[in-house]
Amino acid sequence: MLKKLVAVIAVLALLLALPALLSESMLNASVQMLIAALFATAFALLCGQAGMLSFGHAAYFGLGAFATVHAMNAFGGDGLLPTPLMPLAGAAIGLISGLGAGYFSTQRTGTYFAMITLALAELLHALAPHLKEVFGGEAGISSFRMPAWGFEFGSTIEIYYLVLGWTVLCIALLWGLTLTPFGRLVLGLRENSHRLKFLGYNTHALGTFVFALSAAFAGVAGALQALNIEAANYVVLETQVSTAVLLNTFIGGAKVFFGPAIGAAAMTFFGHVTSDLTRSWLLYQGIIFMLVMMYLPRGIVGEILARFRGEGGAVNPVAVLARFAGILVAAAGFVMAIELTQRFFSTDYKAARQAGGWPAVEFAGHMWAPFAPLTWALPIVLIAAGLGLVTFINRREARRQEAQI
Amino acid sequence: MSRDILVLDHLCKSFGPVEVTRDVNLVIREGERHALIGPNGAGKSTLFHLISGNYKPTSGSIRLDGDEIGGLDPARVNRRGLARSFQITNIFSGLSVAENLRLAVMRRYGLQFNFWRRVTHLRRVNAEVDDLLQKIRLTAKARSIAGDLPYSDQRSLEIGMTLASDPKVILLDEPMAGMSHEETEYTTDLIRDITAGRTLMIVEHDMDVIFTLADRITVLVYGEIIATGTPQQIRESARVKEAYLGEEAG
Numbered sequence: 001m002l003k004k005l006v007a008v009i010a011v012l013a014l015l016l017a018l019p020a021l022l023s024e025s026m027l028n029a030s031v032q033m034l035i036a037a038l039f040a041t042a043f044a045l046l047c048g049q050a051g052m053l054s055f056g057h058a059a060y061f062g063l064g065a066f067a068t069v070h071a072m073n074a075f076g077g078d079g080l081l082p083t084p085l086m087p088l089a090g091a092a093i094g095l096i097s098g099l100g101a102g103y104f105s106t107q108r109t110g111t112y113f114a115m116i117t118l119a120l121a122e123l124l125h126a127l128a129p130h131l132k133e134v135f136g137g138e139a140g141i142s143s144f145r146m147p148a149w150g151f152e153f154g155s156t157i158e159i160y161y162l163v164l165g166w167t168v169l170c171i172a173l174l175w176g177l178t179l180t181p182f183g184r185l186v187l188g189l190r191e192n193s194h195r196l197k198f199l200g201y202n203t204h205a206l207g208t209f210v211f212a213l214s215a216a217f218a219g220v221a222g223a224l225q226a227l228n229i230e231a232a233n234y235v236v237l238e239t240q241v242s243t244a245v246l247l248n249t250f251i252g253g254a255k256v257f258f259g260p261a262i263g264a265a266a267m268t269f270f271g272h273v274t275s276d277l278t279r280s281w282l283l284y285q286g287i288i289f290m291l292v293m294m295y296l297p298r299g300i301v302g303e304i305l306a307r308f309r310g311e312g313g314a315v316n317p318v319a320v321l322a323r324f325a326g327i328l329v330a331a332a333g334f335v336m337a338i339e340l341t342q343r344f345f346s347t348d349y350k351a352a353r354q355a356g357g358w359p360a361v362e363f364a365g366h367m368w369a370p371f372a373p374l375t376w377a378l379p380i381v382l383i384a385a386g387l388g389l390v391t392f393i394n395r396r397e398a399r400r401q402e403a404q405i
Numbered sequence: 406m407s408r409d410i411l412v413l414d415h416l417c418k419s420f421g422p423v424e425v426t427r428d429v430n431l432v433i434r435e436g437e438r439h440a441l442i443g444p445n446g447a448g449k450s451t452l453f454h455l456i457s458g459n460y461k462p463t464s465g466s467i468r469l470d471g472d473e474i475g476g477l478d479p480a481r482v483n484r485r486g487l488a489r490s491f492q493i494t495n496i497f498s499g500l501s502v503a504e505n506l507r508l509a510v511m512r513r514y515g516l517q518f519n520f521w522r523r524v525t526h527l528r529r530v531n532a533e534v535d536d537l538l539q540k541i542r543l544t545a546k547a548r549s550i551a552g553d554l555p556y557s558d559q560r561s562l563e564i565g566m567t568l569a570s571d572p573k574v575i576l577l578d579e580p581m582a583g584m585s586h587e588e589t590e591y592t593t594d595l596i597r598d599i600t601a602g603r604t605l606m607i608v609e610h611d612m613d614v615i616f617t618l619a620d621r622i623t624v625l626v627y628g629e630i631i632a633t634g635t636p637q638q639i640r641e642s643a644r645v646k647e648a649y650l651g652e653e654a655g
């Protein structure tokens with residue numbers, strides 16, 4: 001308990017200190033990480049805790065964003081609420097639309113539930129371009145933040161603290177929820193909704209409400225995004241937004257409370273760092289997701305916690321480090337292979353070849369020719385060496401454990 | 406003469422062309438312990454599913470304390486004072502034993518939509534949970550994950566959860582299946598204790614349990630009631646011997 005408290009205070013202190021430590025661009029990335037973390041935590045209330053996999057959470061995130069932009073533009077730009085309270089508009093629209101969508105979708109479970117959420121989100125996405133008044137058409141709707149409570153809300157630092165405040169508040173509320181009777185019933189819904197009925201609970205009402213709460217917090221995340229970029233565009237309603245939050249949640253660990261937030265923050269960070277370096281970020285995201293699901297099915301945070309609890313035998317730190325090194329080496333090889341392939345098959349390269357010959361391409365500060373042996377030998381060697389090391393360590397550890405038995 | 410608490414009237418259930426419950430008429434009196442026996446596939450569990458709201462009757466009526474409950478959803482039936490256990494263990498496998506019982510107890514305190522109290526601070530709920538844990542002899546395993554328990558402990562938990570709704574009428578579907586001899590004896594006593602002042606319907610294959618526990622017995626064969634009576638009457642019924650008990654002996 002004390003340990004947890006210390007950890008929470010340390011993280012909060014770090015988050016409060018960030019603006020002093022980071023560049024403008026990294027602070028911007030941090031704002032996005034916070035928003036993604038809140039969105040994933042809200043999503044995980046439904047998908048991790050209640051066990052209902054939604055494929056359409058972009059809808060509530062997006063509605064939150066649009067409601068906020070409209071609230072900011074209300075009264076000739078004076079705003080419906082003071083700027084710091086704008087996320088309440090996102091929460092309200094999330095709650096209301098979540099009640100409606102939840103009422104219908106939670107009448108079914110499993111695949112059918114997922115399909116209904118997907119259909120509802122796609123419906124909204126398809127409708128949005130036709131409702132120019134509401135969604136602003138191709139250009140979207142822009143707005144701008146009014147000063148309030150003595151703050152200008154003009155600088156990244158101010159918006160960072162605003163987003164931080166809301167994210168911490170909402171995640172704290174969601175954490176508090178897990179400790180209440182309703183929070184526990186939500187787990188019961190996931191574990192065995194059939195049995196809950198026979199204990200006298202109205203599982204449909206429970207499901208609808210947890211859906212609405214999840215949507216309300218997703219709406220706050222959307223509102224924060226709208227506040228951050230001072231605009232909303234119907235691309236926030238795209239399927240990709242729904243899948244991203246789902247992948248982030250599972251990469252972090254859907255069933256551990258802080259897993260989704262950490263997963264989302266990490267993936268957003270990687271996205272930010274790599275989007276300038278590579279065009280293949282979505283591919284890497286997919287590969288990371290696949291690997292996590294195959295080898296760390298409880299998600300990264302979930303697996304780490306399980307190890308701390310002592311599941312899967314004692315941890316040998318040397319083996320862990322060696323495995324990690326092996327994975328890094330192999331990953332470097334994979335990245336090199338993918339990046340080179342991507343470059344050689346790009347339209348840019350086609351254009352370059354018009355001049356004749358097979359020019360070399362740049363990767364990691366060096367030039368690589370398509371038919372030079374080293375160009376392909378290096379990634380292959382890296383992959384083989386990395387995987388070889390991991391396999392070697394795994395075998396040795398397995399033998400060691402056998403010897404102990 | 407006590408009241409009739411549960412009345413089944415011309416109750417029928419078919420799955421497509423298959424008639425699983427055929428014109429069942431049965432009156433359960435308040436306070437009695439009533440056993441339902443019959444060969445495998447006789448439709449005992451189906452009858453429980455009908456009474457508890459899991460299945461809707463094809464025709465006929467079910468009255469609980471005078472009110473029609475046939476076709477009501479399971480939650481409503483439970484809130485009218487009828488709780489059941491399942492033949493196939495039906496618990497919250499991923500949650501702790503205490504949490505399983507807490508979910509079962511909480512409903513009566515109207516906490517379904519409570520967002521402000523901490524479950525660990527619900528004094529009366531938790532006291533009830535502790536009491537139930539003791540009764541089903543799982544106090545030492547309160548924090549274990551229910552799905553990790555040995556099968557017989559899961560059966561006990563199943564009984565505890567059924568009892569947790571403090572029902573007027575309890576339906577237990579083969580509660581002792583898979584228990585050891587000692588556990589069966591203990592559980593028989595437990596069931597007798599906890600059903601004092603309530604009404605019990607129990608499906609069980611263990612004849613010793615039936616004959617020690619039951620005030621009356623109903624024999625179901627191919628979805629039809631072939632006899633209802635005291636244990637003495639059932640033991641002596643030629644028809645029952647032929648249809649059911651005879652098989653057991655032979």
Ligand SMILES: Nc1ncnc2c1ncn2[C@@H]1O[C@H](COP(=O)(O)OP(=O)(O)OP(=O)(O)O)[C@@H](O)[C@H]1O
Nearest residue numbers: 420423425443444445446447448449450451452492
């Ligand atoms: N949902 C269903 N759909 C179709 N047939 C069913 C269904 N449920 C039960 N049955 C059939 O109804 C008959 C009675 O089943 P039931 O489970 O009620 O028997 P039982 O008396 O409880 O048997 P056992 O002692 O094995 O538990 C069986 O033949 C079974 O195959």
Ligand SMILES: [Mg+2]
Nearest residue numbers: 449450451492
């Ligand atoms: Mg049965």
